[in-house]
Amino acid sequence: MEDKIMLITGATSGIGKEAAKELAKQGHTIIVHGRNKGKTEAAVQELKEETGSDKIDLLLANLESFADIKRMADEFKEKYGHLDVLINNAGNQYGSTWEATAEGHEKTIMVNAFAPFLLTYLLLEPLSKSGEGRVITVSSASHDQGGAPFMDDIELKEHYSYGKVYGVSKLYDIWIMRHFVKYCEEIGIQGITFNCVHPGSARTNLGNTGNRPLPMKILFFLWRPMMTSVEKGAAPTIFAATSDEMKNKNDFYIGPKGFEKAAERYYTEANEKILWDYCMKIAEPYMNV
Numbered sequence: 285m286e287d288k289i290m291l292i293t294g295a296t297s298g299i300g301k302e303a304a305k306e307l308a309k310q311g312h313t314i315i316v317h318g319r320n321k322g323k324t325e326a327a328v329q330e331l332k333e334e335t336g337s338d339k340i341d342l343l344l345a346n347l348e349s350f351a352d353i354k355r356m357a358d359e360f361k362e363k364y365g366h367l368d369v370l371i372n373n374a375g376n377q378y379g380s381t382w383e384a385t386a387e388g389h390e391k392t393i394m395v396n397a398f399a400p401f402l403l404t405y406l407l408l409e410p411l412s413k414s415g416e417g418r419v420i421t422v423s424s425a426s427h428d429q430g431g432a433p434f435m436d437d438i439e440l441k442e443h444y445s446y447g448k449v450y451g452v453s454k455l456y457d458i459w460i461m462r463h464f465v466k467y468c469e470e471i472g473i474q475g476i477t478f479n480c481v482h483p484g485s486a487r488t489n490l491g492n493t494g495n496r497p498l499p500m501k502i503l504f505f506l507w508r509p510m511m512t513s514v515e516k517g518a519a520p521t522i523f524a525a526t527s528d529e530m531k532n533k534n535d536f537y538i539g540p541k542g543f544e545k546a547a548e549r550y551y552t553e554a555n556e557k558i559l560w561d562y563c564m565k566i567a568e569p570y571m572n573v
Contacts, residue, residue, distance in 0.1 A: 292315070292373055296323050300373040301316075314337075317342070348385040348387075357406035361410055371422070375422060389566065397453045401460050408573075423481065426454050427451060429447070461479065478534055479524050479534065480537050482538075524538055
């Protein structure tokens with residue numbers, strides 16, 4: 285695979301950083317997204333030293349904010365002529381009670397699902413200029429563990445729980461990427477594929493963030509020694525970003541063991557459309573490209 289321009293969100297630690305390292309070693313131009321300027325600059329410097337590559341750049345944005353995502357997308361487009369691979373890797377899991385962002389959206393769903401939606405939408409044009417643009421969104425095996433979503437309560441204001449919100453947000457990822465395929469066909473954008481991956485039970489910083497309920501903290505502590513390495517967790521992302529097997533392939537779900545089947549028990553085209561329309565509605569003020 286020739287040198288590609290790749291933007292990876294949440295790439296200052298964990299799976300995102302590991303993917304950035306391995307992809308930089310392959311000679312690709314890597315844009316590391318982070319939220320904190322100092323941490324992101326330090327991560328970029330570490331990656332340059334570890335890989336010997338000077339083709340590593342950074343972009344900063346708070347993914348809890350549609351406005352900041354829009355600013356970052358505009359900054360990318362000003363600096364780069366096209367984008368070959370967008371990896372929506374950033375994710376989080378917040379507390380035991382419903383928490384709103386400054387713009388009024390549930391935090392976990394905002395970062396895990398709405399942020400990938402808007403960033404992908406805003407970067408469709410540079411992705412289409414690639415000739416073989418790829419969007420890879422990191423979902424989770426938990427997408428099948430949150431129970432049924434409430435399509436009249438997308439952000440779970442009336443049905444919130446710590447476990448449910450994370451699982452549902454990762455289910456939304458799969459449905460959103462699935463609909464992007466249809467959307468691009470409808471508006472005549474060609475040459476972009478949309479797929480999801482999951483890292484398995486990789487040892488990352490996700491469990492250390494947010495106001496995790498005490499029982500979950502204990503469970504996570506006991507479970508952590510059985511988790512796999514970030515190297516194994518990053519492998520599906522790297523495969524989806526670079527493998528010739530993924531050329532022209534859409535709506536695949538890839539894990540550490542290879543191609544898998546996403547859970548479909550709650551999927552209907554109607555539910556997918558309800559979610560898509562909701563995303564379009566709440567992100568509309570920030571969607572001018």
